Amino acid sequence: MSATSWVLRGVRPLGADPVDLYVEDGVIVDAPLSGAETYDAGGLIALPGLVDLHTHLREPGREDAETVETGTLAAALGGFTAVHAMANTEPVADVAGVVEQVWRLGQDAGHCDVHPVGAVTLGLRGEQIAELGAMAESAARVRVFSDDGHCVHDPMVMRRALEYLRAFDGVIAQHAQDPRLTDAAQMNEGVQSARLGLAGWPAVAEEAVIARDCLLAAHVGGRVHFCHVSTAGSVELVRWAKGKGWNVTAEVTPHHLLLTDDLVSTYDPVFKVNPPLRTAEDVAALRAGLADGTIDAVATDHAPHALEDKETEWAAAAFGMTGLETALSVVVAAMVETGQLDWAGLADRMSVRPARIGRLSGQGQPLVPGAPANLVLVDSEARWTVDPRQSASRGRNTPFAGRELPARVVATFLRGRPTVLDGKPT
Amino acid sequence: MNRHLLSAADLSRDDALLVLDTAEELAHLADRPIKKLPTLRGRTVVNLFFEDSTRTRTSFEVAAKRLSADVINFSAKGSSVSKGESLKDTALTLEAMGADAVVVRHWASGAPHRLAHWIRGSVVNAGDGTHEHPTQALLDAFTMRQRLGRLVGLKVAVVGDVLHSRVARSNVLLLETLGAEVTLVAPPTLLPVGVEAWPCSVSFDLDAVLPKSDVVMMLRVQRERMHGGFFPTTREYSRRYGLDARRMAMLPDEGIVMHPGPMNRGVEIAAEVADSVRSTIVEQVANGVSVRMAVLYLLLGGGPEIEAGA
């Protein structure tokens, strides 16, 4: 596909009435060009390319689980034009060299933009702040910093990092998990954990950290973003902090919008995830929070794992689920089909706001002339059954295997170039 | 019955009574000159133990041998997550050896469920993590019925570390199925969050519960809990939740004292209580063999053809 000029015929921007969109040299333009390739997109919904604030690409270090190439291909197939690659690689992305390596791998793969997340502390150990400035000023232009997988638990380290990042307009994406309250924890603490005999992971372990960090961010004027909030209490706290006018944002994963902890009854580690699946009440609160904007963004927390790390006893298995290829469909099932978000709302939570939080100027823009042609075309009528073997990701650990989901990505355009066309990689 | 025995919740009331009735007939075997039946001749039972438990393993081994099954003891100790053969590979190995039943003890809750997913034979949960120990609950129910003549309406106090106890979980489920009324007695730190959904009552006060209890079952206090901050000191625990002669005297005349073993004498149970006529601790061990024979017979006796068709 070498065409640089496109006529996307009959697309429905954000679900509105059909129009033709014109693309030229990576930008949306207001008139068709002669010689442009025509793509009959009759009835497909056009959204700005999706932006993921939270992806694990595993490279460098665990290329058996995922690589930048396979992970970003999965992202493109899921409708993403930009992903944030988490820092918990081997070596950890806590220096400029590693974030630049990941950034270049993304450029080379070319399926979507890769924005490396820098570690907040050296080695994710929570003790000494990493060279945040060097990473911010590197070629990767890091703006999101996170020890994801670990909580920045020491309140003084957190305070200093929040303060320090003000110089670069950076944000700390906090993995809110009190380590002491979740020692050996395996699943949500409640009726199911009591029945299944698995060590409980109380909601308060997440909420206590969120409450503290809201107060810290307010105190030092820093910017905090909460990764994968999973409890009704967390939603309440973020709503409270936003009500105060503090600089607080939050994300929720697709799986926390759809799945509940009773799935653990099978002891199948495909349902083992951090933070754990919660209760139906939590799911309802998360959906309401996403609908009213308390939760800003959907982020996949795409966490591919090698088969042997999941085909084990529950307690021995790795935490995490894949998500890039199912995210849009799951959000449609959880939010659009339930009437809690329309397509514009979905675009806001999966593209516009995550781009804003990550300070990505070329992403999450309205589909109007002059804007970069980062967009995704979605067949809202399609239904498909998730088959892990068909996944472009190396991870087979999707909790949605065998489920029928609504909506399919038909095409993804990255700066006017199709990365996915007719549902297949170009 | 299901093909596997993974949880006491797998047993319907009829299933559970069938196990107890069968065990009752099999118990007579102990009085016979030849303590062996030919029923499982040619069948292979694997004892797969990822955790040391000589008493449970021996009990299953005796049960299987009395039914003439071939018994293979497969010790897979070394509970390390990262090293050694994976559970799945072990399962496939046992499958290749033609195991008709795998009796599994594992440190991880739910490991028998995973095993059942990978092998064709029957899986019997012989204790998984802090989850369940269904044959222990069956032998406890058997012992209660033997001593007290009934289970329906029986008032049973289960005392101690409920949070980490697979015995407690299985007993609550099975006794509810069989019509007994269970009260869990423990310090709040040793009760799981979510216990309110269990089909039983909860109390923090042992002295208040004992006079109303036909059975008091004392749970073992694991040594690591003694230093885990769940209670201030072992002495305070014993004072509040240990069963001594004074407390035992609060039981009704017919009341019995049970313990799944191994006991910490002087911690959860006083020596004079453990050795008293009310104590069923030795009977529990003997009954364990009968109940496990019944389980193996009921799961394996029918053969795979039956299970496939049922």
Add this chain to the structure above:
Amino acid sequence: MTPAHPLPPRPATPRPVSGDPSAARPVLEAADVGRALTRIAHEIVERNRGAAGLVLLGIPTRGVTLARRIAGRIEVVEGTTVPVGSVDVTMYRDDLRLRGIRPLEETEIPPEGIDGTTVVLVDDVLFSGRTVRAALDALSDLGRPRAVQLAVLVDRGHRELPIRADYVGKNIPTSLRETVHVLIDEVDGRDAVLLGPADVSRPGPRRDEDGADQEVVR
């Protein structure tokens, strides 16, 4: 030849008869059953020259009842009590894997034991002989009788093992597809032996082994 027909566990005793009893015709009425048992009692005493050293062991369920009745008649004739017990053969059966597990019945050996005695096994129907084979195996685990004899109310033929009864209430020639129902007052509310047509709900030419009890696994 044996159909691998999965059967659910039997219901609790007494087990109902299989097929449609209303379609079955009586071949022995109550009075016939009574006479047959009386004759068997006399034959046992005659053969063993009295009742000394005899133990009657019934095969559950109906065999036990029959054993008690025969013992009662011997007592009337001889004026001595004959020990009666039961021997459950379930764990010795050779068809468990084919037909599924069954609940166990009671095995009750008289307190005197069976070593050195003459054991008379009592069952309701003798068919293939497999139940009796299982009972002989069970007996050898329970003790060492001086001799073992077999008494049955009905012998319907079709033996699959070299086994014969010492005392037979009635020989009833049957086809393999026919069913024999023994009804006993204590269990079924009346005494009778019914011969019924084949139970069409069950495939295969053979019903089951010896004994109407085993035949009615449902």
